[in-house]
Amino acid sequence: QVQLVESGGGLVQPGGSLRLSCAASRSIFSDNAMGWYRQAPGKQRELVASISSGRTNYADSVKGRFTISRDNAKNTVYLQMNSLKPEDTAVYYCNANVFGLNYWGKGTLVTVSS
Numbered sequence: 001q002v003q004l005v006e007s008g009g010g011l012v013q014p015g016g017s018l019r020l021s022c023a024a025s026r027s028i029f030s031d032n033a034m035g036w037y038r039q040a041p042g043k044q045r046e047l048v049a050s051i052s053s054g055r056t057n058y059a060d061s062v063k064g065r066f067t068i069s070r071d072n073a074k075n076t077v078y079l080q081m082n083s084l085k086p087e088d089t090a091v092y093y094c095n096a097n098v099f100g101l102n103y104w105g106k107g108t109l110v111t112v113s114s
Contacts (some may be wrong), residue, residue: 002026002103004094009108016112017082022094022105024075030054031082033097034070034077038110039088045093049079084112 003025012018020036035050035057040049048066050057056068067080077094089112094105 001038002013002028002096004096004103004105005038005106006092006094006105009092009110012084012109013114014084014086015110016084017080018084018110020079020081020092020094020108020110022077022079024077024106027072027075028096028098030070030072032099033095035054035095035097036068036077037093038088039093039107041089048092050095051077059103070078081110084110085098088112 004022006022008020031053033050033052036048037045038048039045045078048059049066050063051068065083070077091107091109093107096103
């Protein structure tokens with residue numbers, strides 16, 4: 001079992017930045033993927049970014065603005081979000097895929113509004 005706890009969400013103005021953190025309850029091998037998903041009201045959950053064995057993957061809508069990183073020593077994955085837009089408003093969920101099993105955090109709300 002892996003528990004994931006997200007933090008760092010909040011209200012930010014358009015053009016602003018936030019950094020999300022996701023702490024895992026135990027170590028996760030670097031070749032097991034970790035990622036961030038988001039779900040906006042009335043929409044399906046979508047992949048934002050993932051990282052596995054040092055390789056990263058981003059949704060087209062966030063490329064150049066968001067950066068995912070991972071600190072294996074701290075069992076933590078981060079999502080640095082810059083140049084935020086109102087359409088980035090959503091609940092952001094941390095995900096870990098550990099040997100084929102998916103684990104999810106409870107989510108953290110990001111609201112981009114003036």
